Amino acid sequence: MKTPYHETILEFFSEHRRMPSYAEIARITGLNSKSSAYHAANRLIREGWLVKDDAGKLIPGPRTSGIRLLGSIAAGFPSPAEEELADVMTLDQLLIRNPQATFLLKVTGDSMVDEGIKHGDLVLVERTTDIKPGDIVVANIDGEWTIKYFRRRGKQVYLEPANKKYRTIVPREELKIDLVVKAVIRQYR
Amino acid sequence: MKTPYHETILEFFSEHRRMPSYAEIARITGLNSKSSAYHAANRLIREGWLVKDDAGKLIPGPRTSGIRLLGSIAAGFPSPAEEELADVMTLDQLLIRNPQATFLLKVTGDSMVDEGIKHGDLVLVERTTDIKPGDIVVANIDGEWTIKYFRRRGKQVYLEPANKKYRTIVPREELKIDLVVKAVIRQYR
DNA sequence: ATGATAATCGAACGTTCGTTCGATGTCAAG
DNA sequence: CTTGACATCGAACGAACGTTCGATTATCAT
Numbered sequence: 001m002k003t004p005y006h007e008t009i010l011e012f013f014s015e016h017r018r019m020p021s022y023a024e025i026a027r028i029t030g031l032n033s034k035s036s037a038y039h040a041a042n043r044l045i046r047e048g049w050l051v052k053d054d055a056g057k058l059i060p061g062p063r064t065s066g067i068r069l070l071g072s073i074a075a076g077f078p079s080p081a082e083e084e085l086a087d088v089m090t091l092d093q094l095l096i097r098n099p100q101a102t103f104l105l106k107v108t109g110d111s112m113v114d115e116g117i118k119h120g121d122l123v124l125v126e127r128t129t130d131i132k133p134g135d136i137v138v139a140n141i142d143g144e145w146t147i148k149y150f151r152r153r154g155k156q157v158y159l160e161p162a163n164k165k166y167r168t169i170v171p172r173e174e175l176k177i178d179l180v181v182k183a184v185i186r187q188y189r
Numbered sequence: 190m191k192t193p194y195h196e197t198i199l200e201f202f203s204e205h206r207r208m209p210s211y212a213e214i215a216r217i218t219g220l221n222s223k224s225s226a227y228h229a230a231n232r233l234i235r236e237g238w239l240v241k242d243d244a245g246k247l248i249p250g251p252r253t254s255g256i257r258l259l260g261s262i263a264a265g266f267p268s269p270a271e272e273e274l275a276d277v278m279t280l281d282q283l284l285i286r287n288p289q290a291t292f293l294l295k296v297t298g299d300s301m302v303d304e305g306i307k308h309g310d311l312v313l314v315e316r317t318t319d320i321k322p323g324d325i326v327v328a329n330i331d332g333e334w335t336i337k338y339f340r341r342r343g344k345q346v347y348l349e350p351a352n353k354k355y356r357t358i359v360p361r362e363e364l365k366i367d368l369v370v371k372a373v374i375r376q377y378r
Numbered sequence: 379a380t381g382a383t384a385a386t387c388g389a390a391c392g393t394t395c396g397t398t399c400g401a402t403g404t405c406a407a408g
Numbered sequence: 409c410t411t412g413a414c415a416t417c418g419a420a421c422g423a424a425c426g427t428t429c430g431a432t433t434a435t436c437a438t
Contacts, residue, residue: 017248018207033417059206091280095376116305116375136377184375186305188325222387
């Protein structure tokens, strides 16, 4: 067989956002019977590519479906052979708590470069009322959208950039902020 | 009802990594019959929370399951009401091409700060043989793991940090690099 | 109160599901 | 060649599936 079954099956999963039934596994793998697909799937379960949940339904196994979260670079680095107990999870699981209130925005400008947020970066933004001083927020200040630190001195709140070229912004009108930056993502390739 | 059905259902999805059957929907929502669950699901489909794929199976709909990828900050910002045609996708779909060869590493040290990669950041690393000059790579150089630019002058390859405090590294022995940084992720809350 | 509209229920249907079984085919080791 | 381990197949099973139906109950503006 050209491509091992697990690749075909997991490709189906990422395309359809669900696992195939055994009939579908047979179809996409070229097997001619459900029971062949059934046995093939059991092999993949033994190998860790798939697992069955409490209800007996197939779901992606520990070898797939997520990212292996490994140790730090300086602390050493597991070899490809010894991929072991490493935490496996989805990036979404890692970064997103409230999917419905979460957005991805592209940053324009360099007002946060000293914080490591550069022009073109993506920021993962969550709509929430729980904004604390020190948070990085996306705010509509005097009719324009900006990304800044949220600061407070006494009763006065203001927005501070992470770039000496820019000035702190003290809002003249009321300041309504409900977007907090939960993560920054920069893609290289 | 306390929580709307779609929240309950999508919570099931993120916990179990699959959509519930109608019997399961009935159970987790408190409905007493499959057909109630069936009708409820159809309402959610009408509202965009769920969709059925070609095979009639439920999958998360455009209102959920992913992140709305919106325009740039400076270019304006859609209000919560007008969440429309925005691209919806999973962070994994956005960032990961080859799941099996992809890792997440925590960066220690500040040798890439000028590139906006700070101590404690997570780097999404893919194992590949296709390394080009200019890429940011994770390399084992003389027995130690580091993250640097991959450069080439003539036949000589070397590793360059993004921090003036550090020096360019010219490997004394052979340099085997197969880990390229595909993205940087920094979490704030 | 009244009627319209929508939500829920329980029963029933044909279909598909996961699973088991026995037969057949394939291949390498003895 | 024989043996055994394993992959594949087709048929069969009951269970669970998605869906439809008609009746009952809740919701709400009139």
